[in-house]
Amino acid sequence: RKEVEQDPGPFNVPEGATVxxxxxxxxxxxxxxxxxxxxxxxxxxxxxxxxxxxNEDGRFTAQLNRASQYISLLIRDSKLSDSxxxxxxxxxxxxxxxxxxxxxxIP
Amino acid sequence: EADIYxxxxxxxxxxxxKITLECSQTMGHDKMYWYQQDPGMELHLxxxxxxxxxxxxxxxxxxxxxxxxxxxxFPLTLESARPxxxxxYLCASSDSSGGVRGQETQYFxxxxxLLVL
Numbered sequence: 001r002k003e004v005e006q007d008p009g010p011f012n013v014p015e016g017a018t019v020x021x022x023x024x025x026x027x028x029x030x031x032x033x034x035x036x037x038x039x040x041x042x043x044x045x046x047x048x049x050x051x052x053x054x055n056e057d058g059r060f061t062a063q064l065n066r067a068s069q070y071i072s073l074l075i076r077d078s079k080l081s082d083s084x085x086x087x088x089x090x091x092x093x094x095x096x097x098x099x100x101x102x103x104x105x106i107p
Numbered sequence: 108e109a110d111i112y113x114x115x116x117x118x119x120x121x122x123x124x125k126i127t128l129e130c131s132q133t134m135g136h137d138k139m140y141w142y143q144q145d146p147g148m149e150l151h152l153x154x155x156x157x158x159x160x161x162x163x164x165x166x167x168x169x170x171x172x173x174x175x176x177x178x179x180x181f182p183l184t185l186e187s188a189r190p191x192x193x194x195x196y197l198c199a200s201s202d203s204s205g206g207v208r209g210q211e212t213q214y215f216x217x218x219x220x221l222l223v224l
Contacts, residue, residue, distance in 0.1 A: 034212060043197055043215035044150070089213075095140070095152040095165065 004090040010102035023088030024070040030091030037084040113216035130198030139181040140199040
């Protein structure tokens with residue numbers, strides 16, 4: 001039973017572009033949310049935690065929209081090193097990570 | 108960087124062999140997890156533990172077993188390896204003491220890539 005859905009991707013964007021992904025959830029009682037990134041053949045790593053109205057870390061901005069029940073990840077000025085799969089684990093279910101959204105930044 | 112370690116990083120073994128994948132964390136986390144992931148596919152939870160002497164099976168049916176005798180150590184054992192066990196195995200841990208239940212950040216080890224011939 002999946003309670004989180006991510007943009008299907010893959011996203012192929014040129015260097016310097018701005019790209020955004022969404023992750024919709026159905027558990028309205030969830031209190032906190034996360035974005036992870038997973039590089040090819042590597043382990044997932046926490047990218048950002050998303051609390052209350054969202055947060056920003058350099059080129060990355062995560063937003064929470066409780067009314068529409070989704071979180072978003074915005075990447076500005078994309079770098080080649082941003083190429084990865086971005087995972088949105090199911091809020092309130094620490095076990096389900098989903099398939100993620102694949103991003104490829106093209107030179 | 109997360110202080111969670113897995114050994115071996117790569118393992119090639121013949122069918123029928125017994126293997127143990129090691130996972131250790133030095134963060135004092137109470138919760139630990141094992142996931143299986145094939146290339147390009149999603150993570151599948153196979154085992155988890157909420158503390159010493161606590162182990163549970165995950166959503167993915169697995170022929171492996173785990174133990175949690177010490178907080179920092181969560182080994183996974185395959186009694187008889189088969190080619191269908193070929194995959195990447197990822198260990199993770201989280202700390203439930205500071206967060207909302209079910210919302211803790213998980214920290215992953217580097218994984219073990221297993222190839223069963």
